[in-house]
Amino acid sequence: MPSRPPHPDTPVILREAAGRLDAPTRRLFLRRAAGLGTLTLLAGCDVVDGTSAERALDAMSDFNDRVQAWLFGPGRLAREYQASEITRPFPFNAFYRRGGSPEVDPGGFTLEVAGRVQEAPPWTLDRLRALPRVSQITRHICIEGWSAIGHWEGARFSDFLDRIGADARARYVTFRCADNYVTSIDMATARHPQTQLTFWFDGATLPRDYGFPMKLRVPTKLGFKNPKHIVAIEVGDEFTGGYWETYGYNWFSGL
Ligand SMILES: Nc1nc2c(c(=O)[nH]1)N[C@H]1C(S)=C(S)[C@@H](COP(=O)(O)O)O[C@H]1N2
Numbered sequence: 682m683p684s685r686p687p688h689p690d691t692p693v694i695l696r697e698a699a700g701r702l703d704a705p706t707r708r709l710f711l712r713r714a715a716g717l718g719t720l721t722l723l724a725g726c727d728v729v730d731g732t733s734a735e736r737a738l739d740a741m742s743d744f745n746d747r748v749q750a751w752l753f754g755p756g757r758l759a760r761e762y763q764a765s766e767i768t769r770p771f772p773f774n775a776f777y778r779r780g781g782s783p784e785v786d787p788g789g790f791t792l793e794v795a796g797r798v799q800e801a802p803p804w805t806l807d808r809l810r811a812l813p814r815v816s817q818i819t820r821h822i823c824i825e826g827w828s829a830i831g832h833w834e835g836a837r838f839s840d841f842l843d844r845i846g847a848d849a850r851a852r853y854v855t856f857r858c859a860d861n862y863v864t865s866i867d868m869a870t871a872r873h874p875q876t877q878l879t880f881w882f883d884g885a886t887l888p889r890d891y892g893f894p895m896k897l898r899v900p901t902k903l904g905f906k907n908p909k910h911i912v913a914i915e916v917g918d919e920f921t922g923g924y925w926e927t928y929g930y931n932w933f934s935g936l
């Protein structure tokens with residue numbers, strides 16, 4: 682990748698930190714910071730064009746996961762929007778075409794919970810939907826260069842982790858989906874106040890195409906870190922990666 686100048690949105694704190702590094706390290710640092718600055722911009726702005734998203738993702742692809750996690754801790758919030766700003770129709774995306782979404786039978790459904798968790802009751806959909814309900818209108822940003830504002834409702838994921846007695850010191854939470862999609866997130870993101878286990882979309886039951894019976898809404902991450910059709914949740918220390926991560930997308934991909 683050719684070296685590029687720092688993006689104008691590179692936060693001041695990063696420019697200052699860069700001043701203390703030797704030249705080659707500084708170039709690398711600023712190139713990574715460029716991706717970070719642009720993603721910060723993407724998460725907070727109204728218009729996202731494909732070019733800037735692409736530039737951000739390109740620059741971010743080799744971003745050091747730990748540096749990012751350190752700079753932007755769980756306190757950082759994604760911007761929330763007004764109901765009038767919701768995108769309709771909301772775009773569909775998956776690693777297959779529309780019509781290919783899995784059909785999950787809600788009747789006998791129980792969510793599988795595994796790893797560093799205590800014994801939990803069987804998590805039927807009724808039991809999951811009875812968890813304290815939260816709501817968010819946030820922007821979903823896809824790695825392919827589009828974004829859309831949606832309304833998601835469900836349980837705060839940290840509440841769910843508490844109910845299942847998940848070890849908060851474990852490093853990762855992994856999501857396995859009915860279409861065999863997989864992704865995983867760090868524990869700080871899992872416990873972030875805006876990370877939501879979602880059962881309702883735009884005021885109705887989460888439709889099949891948008892992730893029935895449940896998805897994880899993570900507004901501080903790119904779209905591919907928001908698994909739909911979740912059937913199993915695993916808590917552990919072993920890095921599990923994910924579907925797009927296997928094809929080279931940056932595992933952290935967010936704030
Ligand atoms: N199970 C599953 N989850 C998934 C995907 C998928 O193919 N399967 N695609 C991801 C990607 S790349 C995006 S952009 C969003 C799209 O969600 P939407 O259809 O609600 O817009 O889902 C994410 N979660």
Ligand SMILES: [Mo]
Nearest residue numbers: 823824904905
């Ligand atoms: Mo995506």
